[in-house]
Amino acid sequence: MTQKAINYGIVLYQLGISQDMVEEIKALVDGSPELVYALADPVVSHADKRKVVDRVFDRFGNKDLVNFMKTLCDNDGFDMIHDIFDEYEKYAREQQDILSATLYYVTPPTDKQKAGIENFLMKExxxxxxxxxxxxxKELIGGFVIRTGDREYDRSILGRYKSLRQKLVMR
Structure with missing residues (x-):
């Protein structure tokens, strides 16, 4: 992820564009690769890109969104639109104090175990x-791994095996 995409994602959030609207735009962009290609193509003039933006994004009824998309095209940044959406979502979760984590498992946890993991992460x-x-x-053999941001909590049999192997090799 580039700093430019991160900055655009934050600006999109700060413009007050709702998450529902971002999801609609994301679906529109995903469903029309020609649109992304045209707005990211350096051969297409900025004036033509602005006309396309007016026609396509004006239906959302948000002038800030239209101006954002025009700025994105003017700065030749439309090719990173998917990264911008990802950063928007990440920043929105941060602002709403929502921690995003992934639980890798062999057997699904019970509701009680899942609640315990969520409580642990909220406290941590x-x-x-x-x-x-x-x-x-399934390759974890047993146990689980929790990954959030740049941290990983490995409580799997595979992880313990690798750790033990590493210790034995170091001797």
Whole structure:
């Protein structure tokens, strides 16, 4: 992720564009690769890109959004629109004090175990809520791995095996 995409994502959030509207725009962009190609193409003039932006994004009824998209095209940044959406979502979660984490498991946790993991993460990071994605990963053999941001909590059999192996190799 480039700093430019991060900055654009933050600005999009600060403009007050709702998450629902961002989801609609994301669906529009995902459903029309020709649109992304045309607005990111350096051969297409900025004036033509601005006309396309007016026609396509004016239906959302938000002048700030239209101006944002025009600025993005003027600065040749439309090719990173998906990164901008990702950063918008990340920044929105931060502002709403929502921690995003992924739980990798072999067998699905019970509701009680899931609540315990969420409580642990809320205490550890001081968040109000946790958005927990769950991914089945049979190669862990047993246990689980929690990944959030740049931290990982590995309580899997595979992780313990690798740790033990590393210790034995170091001797």
């Amino acid at each position: 990071y001081g968040s109000k809520t946790v958005q927990l994605s769950m991914v089945e990963k």
